[in-house]
Amino acid sequence: MHLCSNGRCLNSTKYKMAINHIDMSFNLEIFNVNNLDLKLPYICTCGIYKNKQHIAPPVRWSAKTDTIMLRETNSLICEYHSDVACPSNADKIWRYTNTDKMLCSNGSCFNEKYKMTFDNNTKTDGNAKISILVIKNFTEEDVREYTCSCKFVSFTKTLEVTNYINMPENLKSSAVYRDNQVIIEISTEKVFPILKCNETIFETLSLCHNSLFCNAHSSSEKKYIRQDMKVKQSYGTTVSNFTFYKVQGELIVDTNGITCSTIALEVKCFVGNRPFIVTVLTEIRCNDIETIGQYIPSASIGLVFIIIIVMICICCEFKMRRKPKHLLCKVKDLTYNKLCKCFNNGQGH
Structure with missing residues (x-):
């Protein structure tokens, strides 16, 4: 496919060809460079002579990680590969492309949402110098075109987000005891991908403090249970090309006859590869005998018997x-x- 020929380009908004008749050289200028532009090979032809090359711009930027964390901090890294095109004392700038709004310049930013830092110790490609644009509380609106520039050399492209994680928003959890089971409810208004919970740390703390009145199922213990959460309801919505889910799930844990205890459960959940813990508490009431035992400490039983014997005598x-x-x-x-x-x-x- 021909892009330009003898100074004329098929897509003048994307390409521009300039010819220098003095030294008989010509160059191709590409606007709004994207990832596809960087991957394609370009062939320059003059008569029977051809030269094939890939773009190696002196300035270019990319996302620091492949996965974007929504509602968290993300970074864009700009690399300056040429000391000629980008001297150390030249102005280094980050800006929005569509509005030409300047975000940061030489380490100073004009909005507390952004932070610009330099890292000359990181060598991603040869002797490249690094400037980093830190974007705080990253949202859907931050997916846009960014330009990183040094002196008169700049690089512009749209931030492409294919992998992203949105940790649960408005997360709610509860636990109730019913029919020898603890039923754990976990819900969130907004998450991506769908959260998964499959491991529970089950810890009981006995409320029966007198062993003479307690049964074998009211002891304190800790155990691990592997059981997948059942998703009762979920549906997705799309906002600015981002998909989010509203999820309501249920996890049922058998108590195996435990009585008179406080139950603390730590449920391990994942959103993508990001783990988080949901902690819930519930209580199993004591029966009448165990309730009496709560008010009679074990150390007092001997004294009670002595008093009874003295009264009989x-x-x-x-x-x-x-x-x-x-x-x-x-x-x-x-x-x-x-x-x-x-x-x-x-x-x-």
């Missing part, structure tokens, strides 16, 4: 004094005296 002594003694009570031996008191109390005479 006092009662026996009081009743014995009010009633005739049995024949055995005349025996002087201390052991018989004790038996006598109990006997009198039991016989009623």
